[in-house]
Amino acid sequence: MVRLEIVKKIYEPLIGIFGVRVGRGMLITGMLIVLAVVIMAVFAPLIAPYNPTISAGKPFQPPTKEHLFGTNRLGQDMFSRIVYGSRIILLVVISATLISMSVGIPLGLISGYVGGKLDRAFSMVMDSIYAFPSLVLAIAIAAMLGPNITNTALAISIVYIPTYFRMIRGQTLSLKEQLFVEAARALGARDREIMFRYILPNLAPTIVVVFSLSVADAILTEAGLSFLGLSVVPPTPDWGYDLRVGQPFLLNGYWWLVFFPGLMVMLLAMGFAFIGEGLGERFALGGER
Amino acid sequence: MTLLRVENLKVHYYTLSGIVRAVDGVSLSIEKGEWLSVVGESGCGKSTLAYAILRLVPPPGRIVSGRILLDGTDLLRLGGEEMRRVRGSRISMVFQDPMTSLDPLRKIGDQIVEAIVEHEELDVREARKRAEELLASVGLTSDMVNRYPHQLSGGQRQRVTIAIAMSLNPSLLIADEPTTALDVIVQDRIMDLIEGFKAEGTSIMLVTHDLALAAERSDKIAIMYAGKIVEYGPVDEVIDSPMHPYSKALLESTPRLRGPKRLRYIPGYPPDLRRPPPGCRFHPRCEKALKICSQKEPEPRYLNGRMVACWLYSGEVG
Ligand SMILES: Nc1ncnc2c1ncn2[C@@H]1O[C@H](COP(=O)(O)OP(=O)(O)O)[C@@H](O)[C@H]1O
Ligand SMILES: [Mg+2]
Numbered sequence: 001m002v003r004l005e006i007v008k009k010i011y012e013p014l015i016g017i018f019g020v021r022v023g024r025g026m027l028i029t030g031m032l033i034v035l036a037v038v039i040m041a042v043f044a045p046l047i048a049p050y051n052p053t054i055s056a057g058k059p060f061q062p063p064t065k066e067h068l069f070g071t072n073r074l075g076q077d078m079f080s081r082i083v084y085g086s087r088i089i090l091l092v093v094i095s096a097t098l099i100s101m102s103v104g105i106p107l108g109l110i111s112g113y114v115g116g117k118l119d120r121a122f123s124m125v126m127d128s129i130y131a132f133p134s135l136v137l138a139i140a141i142a143a144m145l146g147p148n149i150t151n152t153a154l155a156i157s158i159v160y161i162p163t164y165f166r167m168i169r170g171q172t173l174s175l176k177e178q179l180f181v182e183a184a185r186a187l188g189a190r191d192r193e194i195m196f197r198y199i200l201p202n203l204a205p206t207i208v209v210v211f212s213l214s215v216a217d218a219i220l221t222e223a224g225l226s227f228l229g230l231s232v233v234p235p236t237p238d239w240g241y242d243l244r245v246g247q248p249f250l251l252n253g254y255w256w257l258v259f260f261p262g263l264m265v266m267l268l269a270m271g272f273a274f275i276g277e278g279l280g281e282r283f284a285l286g287g288e289r
Numbered sequence: 290m291t292l293l294r295v296e297n298l299k300v301h302y303y304t305l306s307g308i309v310r311a312v313d314g315v316s317l318s319i320e321k322g323e324w325l326s327v328v329g330e331s332g333c334g335k336s337t338l339a340y341a342i343l344r345l346v347p348p349p350g351r352i353v354s355g356r357i358l359l360d361g362t363d364l365l366r367l368g369g370e371e372m373r374r375v376r377g378s379r380i381s382m383v384f385q386d387p388m389t390s391l392d393p394l395r396k397i398g399d400q401i402v403e404a405i406v407e408h409e410e411l412d413v414r415e416a417r418k419r420a421e422e423l424l425a426s427v428g429l430t431s432d433m434v435n436r437y438p439h440q441l442s443g444g445q446r447q448r449v450t451i452a453i454a455m456s457l458n459p460s461l462l463i464a465d466e467p468t469t470a471l472d473v474i475v476q477d478r479i480m481d482l483i484e485g486f487k488a489e490g491t492s493i494m495l496v497t498h499d500l501a502l503a504a505e506r507s508d509k510i511a512i513m514y515a516g517k518i519v520e521y522g523p524v525d526e527v528i529d530s531p532m533h534p535y536s537k538a539l540l541e542s543t544p545r546l547r548g549p550k551r552l553r554y555i556p557g558y559p560p561d562l563r564r565p566p567p568g569c570r571f572h573p574r575c576e577k578a579l580k581i582c583s584q585k586e587p588e589p590r591y592l593n594g595r596m597v598a599c600w601l602y603s604g605e606v607g
Binding site: 177198 | 345347373374376378379381382384386389390391393394395403404407408426450453454458494597
């Protein structure tokens with residue numbers, strides 16, 4: 001999750017100045033941002049003044065009272081597109097992340113707990129996926145599968161499986177050495193029970209943190225994919241897609257076509273990243289995230 | 290009747306820097322309802338021996354050879370599932386650090402219930418009732434079932450782990466330094482508790498570095514040095530007339546047993562178990578070492594229920 005370095009660059013100096021309170025501030029800020037976007041997505045029909053897929057007026061109007069974020073080449077209301085676009089990005093990213101979790105977590109748990117040859121094999125596969133830059137890999141997979149929402153979600157989910165795998169495996173390795181796990185074994189607990197009832201619950205804080213951080217990263221990846229035309233098909237409102245379509249008109253001075261979608265992508269990614277970092281701070285999780 | 294008989298057990302750790310011979314040919318036995326204490330300096334292989342009896346030696350450790358007979362059945366020949374059923378219900382174990390041997394996330398009651406239903410077809414209501422009885426049996430009030438481990442003191446937690454270990458009425462309770470992390474008064478209470486279970490017929494194997502603690506309540510004592518049992522016998526005899534020079538040295542360095550006499554400490558260090566010295570492993574530190582001690586390993590000699598592995602006794606005993 002290389003790109004989240006940016007977030008770290010923002011908050012680490014802040015911690016230097018304000019101390020640990022930054023953690024809570026970030027957590028709250030992040031939650032407010034995410035909550036706002038979620039509300040936007042849920043109540044999109046009530047919030048958006050126009051239908052986002054049809055023309056609502058003259059093309060290329062700058063922001064006005066009628067069109068808060070202006071209109072695009074087809075005269076569609078950008079504000080309405082942004083509001084509806086939140087649905088797509090949340091849907092894709094959250095479902096992709098859930099898939100990554102449901103594969104990465106059990107594999108990491110089993111691999112770390114069982115160890116030996118199985119662990120080496122799993123780790124090798126995961127490390128080789130992890131070695132690719134996430135966007136490049138997502139592009140390759142999405143291009144192979146073809147552009148539609150399901151495939152985008154799949155491509156993204158594959159990219160983030162190793163993130164969960166590595167984190168969970170690492171923590172399992174240290175948790176399985178813990179005395180209470182040893183004690184459970186000495187009482188005759190089955191391996192399956194030890195993994196899922198003793199170790200897994202103790203991983204919950206880690207999982208929550210990694211979830212937020214990987215969602216943040218996946219948002220950028222999704223936007224990147226749809227920017228390249230590898231995600232939704234028009235006229236579906238989508239932030240990354242709007243960024244791409246608006247970008248050539250930047251030369252004409254139509255800044256609102258890219259500014260608002262770009263801002264939203266950044267805000268949402270930062271919102272999740274703040275939650276992740278804030279929680280991480282709170283749980284005092286050290287090491288690799 | 291003999292409950293557990295360990296015969297010539299070898300457990301080695303296959304590390305990158307060499308083979309650690311942590312348990313190297315240990316034999317001992319525990320009768321039904323008997324308390325055996327295994328005493329030795331830290332690093333001599335006591336915990337490894339304890340884990341090996343439950344077949345829970347962590348990698349890179351492996352049980353290399355020997356037999357572990359429980360009521361005549363060799364545990365080393367059992368299948369994984371059969372062995373799992375032995376753990377907890379026939380042999381159970383209490384660990385040194387009560388702070389970390391409970392799951393921090395679950396209530397005390399749930400952890401006891403879990404241990405019970407792991408082995409027995411009991412519905413949760415009955416198991417909960419049993420949990421409360423168990424807590425009472427270790428001197429805790431039944432409202433503890435709703436507490437989390439961090440809400441308990443060290444001594445209370447160790448009581449809970451003992452309650453869990455005793456929840457299935459095992460024939461053998463192995464306690465690995467159960468009181469090392471606790472203060473002296475709490476230590477005594479915990480020992481009382483274990484003694485109570487012994488009185489009800491459970492055999493005890495106490496693993497400790499503290500000879501005085503072992504001397505107080507054991508029936509038999511095994512003195513372990515560098516992966517081997519060097520002396521073994523009824524507690525009074527071993528304490529009153531130790532035979533092996535290491536046992537003597539250990540005794541003389543234990544204040545509570547020596548009384549006002551001048552304390553002695555044992556010169557030198559225990560050997561590196563990757564490269565133990567030839568012959569008797571204690572000879573480099575032994576005042577009475579003979580020539581043969583550095584050349585040949587002494588065979589164990591048995592007499593009247595006592596055992597000693599030392600060249601000094603090769604003629605006189607056995
Ligand atoms: N997991 C392990 N890997 C390698 N060596 C080990 C491991 N556990 C214990 N040992 C070694 O085995 C020897 C015996 O250890 P242990 O059984 O813990 O002794 P004790 O309980 O008497 O202090 C020590 O030399 C220790 O360094
Ligand atoms: Mg030990």
